[in-house]
Amino acid sequence: MNKTFDKRSFVFGVAVDDYNFTDREQETRQLCHNFESGINTILISPRRWGKTSLVKKASKFMDSESVMMVHMDMFPCKTEYDFYNAFSAAVLTQTASRKELWMENARDFVSRLVPKISISPEPNSDISLSLGITPATHSPEEILNLPEHIARQKGKRIVVCLDEFQQIGEFTDTLTIQKRLRTVWQHQQLTSYCLFGSKKHLMTSLFGMRSKPFYQFGQMMFLGKIPVQAWTEYIQSHFEERDRHIPAEVVAELCDLVEQQSSYVQQLAAILLSMLSEGETATKEHLRTAFQSLLDTCTPLFKQQIATLTGYQMNFLRSILAGHHSDFGERAVRDEFDLGSPSNIPRLKDALLERDLIEQDGRSVFLADPVFARWFRAL
Ligand SMILES: Nc1ncnc2c1ncn2[C@@H]1O[C@H](COP(=O)(O)OP(=O)(O)OP(=O)(O)O)[C@@H](O)[C@H]1O
Numbered sequence: 001m002n003k004t005f006d007k008r009s010f011v012f013g014v015a016v017d018d019y020n021f022t023d024r025e026q027e028t029r030q031l032c033h034n035f036e037s038g039i040n041t042i043l044i045s046p047r048r049w050g051k052t053s054l055v056k057k058a059s060k061f062m063d064s065e066s067v068m069m070v071h072m073d074m075f076p077c078k079t080e081y082d083f084y085n086a087f088s089a090a091v092l093t094q095t096a097s098r099k100e101l102w103m104e105n106a107r108d109f110v111s112r113l114v115p116k117i118s119i120s121p122e123p124n125s126d127i128s129l130s131l132g133i134t135p136a137t138h139s140p141e142e143i144l145n146l147p148e149h150i151a152r153q154k155g156k157r158i159v160v161c162l163d164e165f166q167q168i169g170e171f172t173d174t175l176t177i178q179k180r181l182r183t184v185w186q187h188q189q190l191t192s193y194c195l196f197g198s199k200k201h202l203m204t205s206l207f208g209m210r211s212k213p214f215y216q217f218g219q220m221m222f223l224g225k226i227p228v229q230a231w232t233e234y235i236q237s238h239f240e241e242r243d244r245h246i247p248a249e250v251v252a253e254l255c256d257l258v259e260q261q262s263s264y265v266q267q268l269a270a271i272l273l274s275m276l277s278e279g280e281t282a283t284k285e286h287l288r289t290a291f292q293s294l295l296d297t298c299t300p301l302f303k304q305q306i307a308t309l310t311g312y313q314m315n316f317l318r319s320i321l322a323g324h325h326s327d328f329g330e331r332a333v334r335d336e337f338d339l340g341s342p343s344n345i346p347r348l349k350d351a352l353l354e355r356d357l358i359e360q361d362g363r364s365v366f367l368a369d370p371v372f373a374r375w376f377r378a379l
């Protein structure tokens with residue numbers, strides 16, 4: 001029988017929920033606990049492991065009668081006041097129900113502005129708001145206290161979730177701005193923050209260094225990989241529902257090929273599923289073909305990523321692939337891979353971290369993307 005589903009079998013590249021979300025029970029519980037208790041959280045993982053999905057999932061468990069959730073992506077914010085505009089708009093619109101209208105929450109705050117509002121006719125859709133806040137209309141402190149002000153008024157807690165928080169490091173005069181935020185936020189009673197981002201070296205330097213304003217701001221959570229067991233149940237059930245089959249050892253190999261990176265697991269599973277006919281069982285041969293197809297899909301992007309690398313940078317990636325992670329200062333390693341002088345090494349590292357091609361863990365560096373690593377090895 002040919003069944004059709006309104007649900008998508010596998011989803012990748014965007015935040016997932018419900019049917020396409022698996023595992024993360026313990027992390028979800030921990031986040032919910034922090035949200036309810038007003039504990040600030042800093043959530044860090046490499047790219048595409050599932051931070052945004054996890055925060056959204058935990059948010060859904062909050063009882064809106066006691067905790068209001070505000071979500072905002074800092075990625076588009078290039079300056080301090082870009083951030084304040086997006087922050088105020090997110091807080092105002094997401095803490096108000098449509099009926100009471102967000103302006104009621106902060107009459108005084110809004111009365112100095114000529115906001116542009118667009119409300120979509122669809123029920124429950126977001127209100128888009130551009131406020132036009134400038135240093136002449138509002139001080140940073142007033143803006144940063146807006147959630148606390150609303151929380152008091154409503155007698156509820158507010159949790160502000162800021163995605164891609166490492167973006168703050170790009171603002172001009174970033175340390176002054178960070179100090180400003182920290183000073184205001186640490187005195188708030190009813191507002192807490194969940195700050196997350198994927199550039200681990202930037203996130204850890206914002207939060208893990210004694211000299212930085214955000215040092216010990218909250219609980220640091222490092223998101224791990226979803227275990228193979230959870231992927232097995234998830235992938236097998238999604239195959240079965242479409243009358244396709246996949247043995248556990250094929251799932252294990254699939255996970256291994258992409259080092260359990262969440263987004264790639266789903267993408268590779270989607271390709272594999274699409275190759276099977278009704279009633280068919282996936283084999284390791286199918287998997288090899290599916291992986292090749294994944295490589296083909298990624299190749300244009302990978303080519304673009306290496307197009308502007310220097311010879312030294314390429315050599316640095318090669319040395320990591322050959323098993324070197326921290327011993328680049330040694331003469332033999334530098335000579336073997338032609339990495340230049342010892343003073344060249346930190347520059348190479350910074351350039352490749354900046355491009356997201358490598359990840360740093362303590363003093364060691366690794367290739368950030370497992371599929372890129374396999375592609376690059378085959379060059
Ligand atoms: N709990 C999960 N269950 C199943 N798949 C997941 C889960 N979390 C993440 N994924 C997969 O990973 C992809 C990326 O998820 P998400 O956008 O939440 O990650 P992220 O860490 O926020 O990524 P980015 O670093 O790009 O911000 C999803 O599209 C999905 O394919």
Ligand SMILES: [Mg+2]
Nearest residue numbers: 051052053163
């Ligand atoms: Mg994300």
